[in-house]
Amino acid sequence: MLSVPSIFSSCAPPPQPLCLSNFPFKTHHPNLLFPTTTTSRPSLLSAPISPPLPRKLLCRTPSAKYVREDYLVKKLSAKEVQELVKGERNVPLIIDFYATWCGPCILMAQELEMLAVEYESSALIVKVDTDDEYEFARDMQVRGLPTLYFISPDPNKDAIRTEGLIPIQMMRDIIDNQM
Amino acid sequence: MTALQALTSYGVGISSFVTSPRVRPHHRRVILAKVEPSDKSVEIMRKFSEQYARKSGTYFCVDKGVTSVVIKGLADHKDSLGAPLCPCRHYDDKAAEAGQGFWNCPCVPMRERKECHCMLFLTPDNDFAGQEQTISLEEIKVATANM
Numbered sequence: 001m002l003s004v005p006s007i008f009s010s011c012a013p014p015p016q017p018l019c020l021s022n023f024p025f026k027t028h029h030p031n032l033l034f035p036t037t038t039t040s041r042p043s044l045l046s047a048p049i050s051p052p053l054p055r056k057l058l059c060r061t062p063s064a065k066y067v068r069e070d071y072l073v074k075k076l077s078a079k080e081v082q083e084l085v086k087g088e089r090n091v092p093l094i095i096d097f098y099a100t101w102c103g104p105c106i107l108m109a110q111e112l113e114m115l116a117v118e119y120e121s122s123a124l125i126v127k128v129d130t131d132d133e134y135e136f137a138r139d140m141q142v143r144g145l146p147t148l149y150f151i152s153p154d155p156n157k158d159a160i161r162t163e164g165l166i167p168i169q170m171m172r173d174i175i176d177n178q179m
Numbered sequence: 180m181t182a183l184q185a186l187t188s189y190g191v192g193i194s195s196f197v198t199s200p201r202v203r204p205h206h207r208r209v210i211l212a213k214v215e216p217s218d219k220s221v222e223i224m225r226k227f228s229e230q231y232a233r234k235s236g237t238y239f240c241v242d243k244g245v246t247s248v249v250i251k252g253l254a255d256h257k258d259s260l261g262a263p264l265c266p267c268r269h270y271d272d273k274a275a276e277a278g279q280g281f282w283n284c285p286c287v288p289m290r291e292r293k294e295c296h297c298m299l300f301l302t303p304d305n306d307f308a309g310q311e312q313t314i315s316l317e318e319i320k321v322a323t324a325n326m
Contacts, residue, residue, distance in 0.1 A: 100326070101252025101266040103245035104298050130269045142269045144296055164296050 072116035073109065076126045078136035085151060089124065092179040094171075095149040096127040097142045104165040108146040111168045115175075123175055152179040216254035224253040224263060224284075225316060228299060231285055232312040235293060237300035241309040247322035249299040250314070253284050267297040 073096065076084070084093060096112055098105035109127070116125045130137035130145065140149070143163065148171070150160040160174055228250055232238060239246045252266025260277040263284040270276045281287050288294040293302050301308035 097269070099252075099266060099269070101248055101255055102297070103240070103247075103249040103252070104267060104296065106245060106248055107242070107298075137269045138271055145267045145269060147269075165298070 071113065073112050073125045073127050075129060078128065078133040081126060081128060081136070084124070084126070089153045091121065091153055092123050092175050093149075093151040093153075094123060094125045094175070095151070096125070097130050097137055097140070097145060097147040097149075098127055099130050099145050102145045105146040108148075108165055111171070115168060115171055118172075119175065150174050150179060154179075214255075216251055216258050220254035220257045221251060221319060222316060224250045224257065225314060225319060227263075227284075228253075229313050232300055235285075235289075235300060237293060237295070237302055237312075238308045239311050239314055240298050240301060240307050242307070243309075243311075243314060243318055244322040245298050245307075246314055247319040248326070249297045250319055251323055252297075265297060 081095060094112070094115075096105075096108060098109065112125050112127070115123070119125075128136065130142060140147075146163075146165065148162045148166070150162075152159070157179070160178055162170075162174075228239075228246070249266060253263035256262065256264040256266060256273075256277070260273055262277040262280075264270070264273060264277045265282040265284055265286050268282060270282075276282055285300075286295075288296075289300060293300070295301065298307060
């Protein structure tokens with residue numbers, strides 16, 4: 001259990017130790033079969049869209065700007081996250097709980113994308129939209145946004161939760177030293 | 180008699196054919212999309228944000244995208260709940276929270292201690308605080324165009 005509350009933001013509650021076997025998974029949302037094709041919210045710094053190829057269209061294609069395959073941090077459903085947590089892993093799992101209209105969540109998303117580039121396959125970073133996965137966010141006691149959960153591959157270690165925007169260096173410290 | 184029966188059955192056949200014409204199946208495409216807040220609410224929350232920043236001596240974020248997103252979040256809650264509930268929190272019951280008022284913008288932590296975890300109103304000593312207390316509707320639209 002982490003006993004250094006000073007590294008958390010001033011808005012964070014005392015860190016709650018979370019045992020992996022005690023996650024109350026009570027969501028009723030349908031499973032997404034293809035997690036790699038789930039939509040991700042683009043960041044404010046997203047690159048402009050390339051012009052469409054000239055061709056005869058029978059119907060208007062949906063705008064591609066809301067589906068970005070090149071984001072490293074994928075948006076997952078509650079069920080997919082549960083499977084990840086329960087499954088075999090040898091890297092830390094970072095879950096970012098966010099909401100569409102939460103400003104700091106946008107900054108956090110940018111930081112997490114940078115972190116995903118740095119750590120590549122040494123850490124698994126995913127995000128959950130709390131407006132979509134309402135019950136899952138409630139079960140995970142998410143209050144302030146963004147909330148990050150750092151879950152170690154070692155099932156004996158407690159999960160670490162942070163609330164609010166935290167510096168990227170703090171995230172690196174947690175991954176490197178606490179996981 | 181047999182001819183009459185045949186005629187009747189033929190008539191029934193005809194009527195049943197007439198009353199059940201072939202229907203072309205209509206393919207409906209359901210499009211799920213996030214609803215944008217109304218322009219009126221965005222304008223109201225924009226003016227409120229400018230006014231409250233001036234009044235409280237706080238400043239908007241250097242990244243106006245953050246400010247824009249939060250203003251839209253407040254407008255969205257104003258549309259759906261009737262009150263600008265803080266968009267940077269998760270609630271068990273949004274309607275109850277909006278009625279209770281603790282997290283209605285300006286929330287109690289902001290009013291009492293100038294703590295805005297949405298990063299909408301930042302005290303001058305905050306690393307993210309900019310120099311401005313104004314934001315235009317155009318800036319909000321441009322910053323949130325990709326969402």
